[in-house]
Amino acid sequence: MLDTALSWKHRATYYTCRQKVQQVQEALMKGKDDLSLCPYCVECTQYTQAQKKVKFICGHGYHLHCINRWFQDHPNSVGSCPVCEGEKSSRGDAPRDEAQTFILHSLHRRFPTIITQECIESWEGCNAELWLTVLKCPRYSSLFSKVFTRE
Numbered sequence: 813m814l815d816t817a818l819s820w821k822h823r824a825t826y827y828t829c830r831q832k833v834q835q836v837q838e839a840l841m842k843g844k845d846d847l848s849l850c851p852y853c854v855e856c857t858q859y860t861q862a863q864k865k866v867k868f869i870c871g872h873g874y875h876l877h878c879i880n881r882w883f884q885d886h887p888n889s890v891g892s893c894p895v896c897e898g899e900k901s902s903r904g905d906a907p908r909d910e911a912q913t914f915i916l917h918s919l920h921r922r923f924p925t926i927i928t929q930e931c932i933e934s935w936e937g938c939n940a941e942l943w944l945t946v947l948k949c950p951r952y953s954s955l956f957s958k959v960f961t962r963e
């Protein structure tokens with residue numbers, strides 16, 4: 813019974829992730845320089861009037877608490893837009909889409925078991941429109957064995 817509950821939770825996380833990826837796709841397709849998403853937490857910035865927002869000259873907007881957290885972790889880049897000045901791809905070849913790459917890393921931080929490091933590497937190079945078609949629910953077995961040994 814415990815396993816059923818965990819299996820359900822695993823699938824629920826997957827569906828949340830899938831919805832989030834879809835939301836990201838839509839935002840990226842609408843406009844890359846004026847996203848309606850906060851690239852750090854991948855949540856909408858438009859309908860949260862209560863939360864303070866920060867917008868850089870480049871057009872990228874963040875929640876105030878998100879940008880503060882980013883600056884805490886990256887003290888060297890305080891004052892500059894994380895998407896434009898932050899993590900650059902390790903591969904220095906063709907110019908890539910910084911916003912897309914940055915959001916991909918944010919998705920990985922939120923859903924490490926679904927958007928894996930391997931996903932980042934293969935998704936980085938392809939259009940965000942394709943992400944949903946390659947998104948798969950990972951096997952649940954590892955979770956099961958972990959729970960099993962604990963009991």
Ligand SMILES: [Zn+2]
Nearest residue numbers: 850853875878
């Ligand atoms: Zn945010």
Ligand SMILES: [Zn+2]
Nearest residue numbers: 870872893896
């Ligand atoms: Zn920017």
